[in-house]
Amino acid sequence: MSDQGLDLARTRMAEAAVPALAIDTFARLYRELERGESGMLAERDVAPLVDVEHADALETADAGALARTVMIKLNGGLGTSMGMDRAKSLLPVRGEATFLDVIAEQVLAARARHGVPLPLVLMNSFRTRDDSLAALARHRDLAVDGIPSDFLQNREPKLRADDLTPVTWPADPELEWCPPGHGDLYTALQTSGLLERLLDAGYRYASVSNADNLGAVPDAGIAAWFAASGAAFAAEVARRTPADRKGGHVVVRRSDSRLVLRETAQTRQQDRAAASDITRHKYFNTNNLWLDLAALADLLAERDGVLPLPLISNAKTVDPADPDSTPVIQLETAMGAAIEVFDGARVLEVNRSRFLPVKTTDDLLLVRSDVYALDDDARLVARVAAPFVELDSPYRLLAGFDARFPAGPPSLVDATSLRVRGDWTFGARVRVVGDAVLSADDGAARRVPDGALVSERGAGR
Numbered sequence: 001m002s003d004q005g006l007d008l009a010r011t012r013m014a015e016a017a018v019p020a021l022a023i024d025t026f027a028r029l030y031r032e033l034e035r036g037e038s039g040m041l042a043e044r045d046v047a048p049l050v051d052v053e054h055a056d057a058l059e060t061a062d063a064g065a066l067a068r069t070v071m072i073k074l075n076g077g078l079g080t081s082m083g084m085d086r087a088k089s090l091l092p093v094r095g096e097a098t099f100l101d102v103i104a105e106q107v108l109a110a111r112a113r114h115g116v117p118l119p120l121v122l123m124n125s126f127r128t129r130d131d132s133l134a135a136l137a138r139h140r141d142l143a144v145d146g147i148p149s150d151f152l153q154n155r156e157p158k159l160r161a162d163d164l165t166p167v168t169w170p171a172d173p174e175l176e177w178c179p180p181g182h183g184d185l186y187t188a189l190q191t192s193g194l195l196e197r198l199l200d201a202g203y204r205y206a207s208v209s210n211a212d213n214l215g216a217v218p219d220a221g222i223a224a225w226f227a228a229s230g231a232a233f234a235a236e237v238a239r240r241t242p243a244d245r246k247g248g249h250v251v252v253r254r255s256d257s258r259l260v261l262r263e264t265a266q267t268r269q270q271d272r273a274a275a276s277d278i279t280r281h282k283y284f285n286t287n288n289l290w291l292d293l294a295a296l297a298d299l300l301a302e303r304d305g306v307l308p309l310p311l312i313s314n315a316k317t318v319d320p321a322d323p324d325s326t327p328v329i330q331l332e333t334a335m336g337a338a339i340e341v342f343d344g345a346r347v348l349e350v351n352r353s354r355f356l357p358v359k360t361t362d363d364l365l366l367v368r369s370d371v372y373a374l375d376d377d378a379r380l381v382a383r384v385a386a387p388f389v390e391l392d393s394p395y396r397l398l399a400g401f402d403a404r405f406p407a408g409p410p411s412l413v414d415a416t417s418l419r420v421r422g423d424w425t426f427g428a429r430v431r432v433v434g435d436a437v438l439s440a441d442d443g444a445a446r447r448v449p450d451g452a453l454v455s456e457r458g459a460g461r
Contacts, residue, residue, distance in 0.1 A: 009026065016155070019187075021306070022154035022180075022184070024306055029180075030159075030331060032311045033164070033313055037311060039265075039310035039311050040266050040267070041260065041266050043271040043275065045253065046252060047254055049249075049251060052237065052348070053348055053349065054348075054350075055221065055225075055236075055351065061221050061224030061225070063224075064224070064227075065227035066118065066218065066223040068202065068204040068227075069203065069205040069218075069223050070118070070198055070206050070207070071207050072122075072123060072185075072208045073103060073122050073209060074123050075087060075089050075124050075125075075128055075132055075150075075211040077089075077128070077212070079398070081360070082396070082398045083398050083400075084398055086127075086128065087100075087128035087211075088211070089211040091398070093367055094367070094374055094380075098135065099358075100211065102214055102380070103211065104142050105378035108141060109376070109378050110217070113377065114220055117144050118144075119144040119147040121147065121150060123152075124150045125155070126155055126177070127174070146197075147203075148197075151192035151194045153179045154179070155177045155178065156177065156330075156331065157176060158175075158328040159328055159330075160328060160329075161315065161329050167326055167328050169318045176318070180330075180333065181332030181333045182287075182335045183332065183334050183335045186338065187305070187306075187307075189296070190300055190305055195296065199297060204227075204292065204294060205226060205290060205291065205292060206290070207288070207289075208290070208291060209287060209288045209289070210287055212359070213286075213287070213358075214380045215352075215353050215354040215356035215380060216286075216355075222236075223290075225348065226292075226346075226348075231290075231342070232291070232296065232343070232345070233341075233346070234345065234346040235250060235289055235339055235348075236290075236349075237250055237284060238284060238354070239282060240281070242278065244278065248263045248284060249262060250339065250347055253340070258339075258345075259339045261334065261337045263334060265312055283347070286354060288350070289338075299342065307341050309333035309334070310334075311331065311333065312331075312332040313329055313331065314331075315329055353381075353382065361395050361396060362389040362391050365389055366386055366389055366412065368409045369410070369411070370412060371412050383413055387412055387415040388416070388417040390417075390418070391420045394422075394423045403425070404426060406426075407426065407427060407428035407429075407450075409426075410426055410448075411430070411431040414432070414434070417436065418437075418438075420438045421437070421439040421441060422441060422444075422446065423443070423446065424438050424445075424446050424448055425446070426448045427448055427450035427452065428450045430448050430450070430453075430459075431453050432454045433454070433455045436455050437456055438454060438458060438459060439458070
């Protein structure tokens with residue numbers, strides 16, 4: 001039955017004008033799924049990463065490497081976990097400024113400071129492209145002659161979980177398709193022609209990061225370090241905290257001493273305790289990567305365009321908003337997993353300031369709050385240590401979140417933590433102090449008055 005499923009998927013992709021190389025990549029992953037491969041990495045087969053060079057120890061460098069660098073932002077996500085149906089990067093994050101607005105200003109500031117061209121290129125999905133390009137067009141001086149503002153991530157059919165055939169969903173045929181994870185970066189750079197175009201224009205390096213991570217700003221020092229290292233690939237890692245027990249972390253494979261990215265989905269149940277031990281595995285993957293574009297082109301040529309990245313099998317429903325819709329499997333890869341494909345790959349420890357992702361409304365409240373400020377280079381700078389924020393289910397989706405903060409976020413600069421239980425709407429000029437708790441377990445909606453002080457005792461004047 002799986003042969004039929006793969007044949008149907010190939011046909012559907014070809015009819016949708018998906019590039020042949022992307023179809024071949026999908027077929028490789030399909031066969032791995034069929035064979036039951038999971039990409040699991042047993043704890044006994046890996047060793048912890050140790051003795052990592054820190055970005056703070058880098059010598060001040062000129063901007064020569066940054067002048068040959070392109071900024072690539074992964075912009076294919078729709079923010080569905082927060083109830084969005086468009087690019088998450090179009091979400092206002094500082095006043096009226098969106099993620100894309102802030103990123104554009106970061107790039108423009110770096111150009112002015114270092115005198116470099118520094119193109120900004122988005123890797124869009126078929127569902128984020130039009131709105132995102134329209135948003136970037138508002139920044140008049142952003143475009144760089146000869147370099148496109150984006151390239152398109154490939155797409156693939158979602159597979160029925162019961163028989164691995166492409167799912168059909170007449171109610172919304174677009175939902176039959178999905179992007180193949182950000183590991184598609186390498187295939188899409190080639191199939192779009194962008195890789196060749198960048199090299200022809202004299203660009204040698206790429207700084208790649210997620211569009212929802214405003215900490216991944218242009219950095220001349222790291223660019224110079226990467227260029228001097230001679231490595232084809234480097235990953236920025238940061239120290240794990242108790243909040244980072246889950247998620248991808250870099251380890252050393254014992255069999256060949258290669259650096260390997262181990263995701264939670266690649267960790268056996270019996271190894272979960274060891275994998276989450278932050279004193280043993282100290283570094284997590286920030287998903288900020290550096291690529292030597294010439295080396296990438298050479299490697300793709302050697303591999304017939306298909307990099308052997310580990311399979312991630314993602315179980316979902318065809319309509320993410322409907323848990324009762326048809327169960328499907330999405331075949332994905334992670335771009336950070338390419339660390340094991342490149343000879344001599346490197347890692348660099350960076351400060352937490354380069355990792356400020358917004359995955360939940362808890363994160364969104366923080367980056368919108370007075371805990372952070374934008375400096376003259378549009379960098380998001382923490383004024384104090386960020387407090388822990390945990391909001392209850394009424395805040396999980398963006399519509400509910402915004403409705404409960406109609407006057408904007410409360411002041412969190414004096415907070416250590418904020419835990420909200422139940423349904424509270426915040427008034428204007430609310431200040432949170434210390435380890436603050438709001439609790440309403442009876443299901444009734446409540447209001448935090450204008451000018452209130454929220455502390456461990458709840459809300460008061």
